[in-house]
Amino acid sequence: MQKKELALFLFFPLHSLFFFIIVLVAKITTVEISLDSKTNVFFPNSEITGKIYLNTIEAETIQKVNVKIIGRAYVFFLVRRYRSSLQYESEHYYINANECLWKFNETNQSLNGEYWFPFKFVIPSNAPANVSEEFGEIQYFIKADIEFYGKKFGGYKKYNEFQYYGFSVCTSQTENP
Numbered sequence: 001m002q003k004k005e006l007a008l009f010l011f012f013p014l015h016s017l018f019f020f021i022i023v024l025v026a027k028i029t030t031v032e033i034s035l036d037s038k039t040n041v042f043f044p045n046s047e048i049t050g051k052i053y054l055n056t057i058e059a060e061t062i063q064k065v066n067v068k069i070i071g072r073a074y075v076f077f078l079v080r081r082y083r084s085s086l087q088y089e090s091e092h093y094y095i096n097a098n099e100c101l102w103k104f105n106e107t108n109q110s111l112n113g114e115y116w117f118p119f120k121f122v123i124p125s126n127a128p129a130n131v132s133e134e135f136g137e138i139q140y141f142i143k144a145d146i147e148f149y150g151k152k153f154g155g156y157k158k159y160n161e162f163q164y165y166g167f168s169v170c171t172s173q174t175e176n177p
């Protein structure tokens, strides 16, 4: 075999195998998050509502549909000393709530097709505005967590598919003219 042929021979089956796995793993369940508000900007003490969109043909493997809201401050920096440097890291949650929107049970297992699961959370009254700086950030996001139990890579396993959707929190209500 020539070098080129050998390369093709080695590459092609691997390539198609990866393609096959990607199609198998990624294409049979679609998860999307959408918010009802078109602006994506929320004030403390206000409601945030939206939907988790699920389109699947592997319903028998879905165990749970969860939605989370996370508001997190994270600070990280290094202070250089003569021979070493000190590391500062801190994390604080303004909100970290979870809601189960659907759960598998004997009488509730037909979930093939398209579904929209509505959710609702309240932004806490002490929530600061989101920022992103060199040494830290305050971020808010909705996280969809689909929990599966099924055959994957040759054995039965629990696995999850996550989707994230970021939004802004604004604390000054007088900013708009």
Ligand SMILES: *[C@@H]1O[C@H](CO)[C@@H](O)[C@H](O)[C@H]1NC(C)=O
Pocket (backbone or CB within 6 Å): 101, 102, 103, 104, 108, 110, 111
């Ligand atoms: C049962 O399934 C239906 C949709 O098929 C859904 O609307 C409902 O919330 C589910 N119930 C529970 C307790 O998860």
Ligand SMILES: *[C@@H]1O[C@H](CO)[C@@H](O)[C@H](O)[C@H]1NC(C)=O
Pocket (backbone or CB within 6 Å): 105, 106, 107, 108
């Ligand atoms: C299963 O879900 C149905 C529909 O939401 C509910 O009415 C029923 O109590 C649940 N059964 C069990 C065993 O949890």
Ligand SMILES: *[C@@H]1O[C@H](CO)[C@@H](O)[C@H](O)[C@H]1NC(C)=O
Pocket (backbone or CB within 6 Å): 130, 131, 132, 140, 166, 167, 168, 169
């Ligand atoms: C706040 O978060 C949103 C959504 O992630 C982002 O688009 C926006 O730029 C953030 N604002 C600041 C000031 O970091």
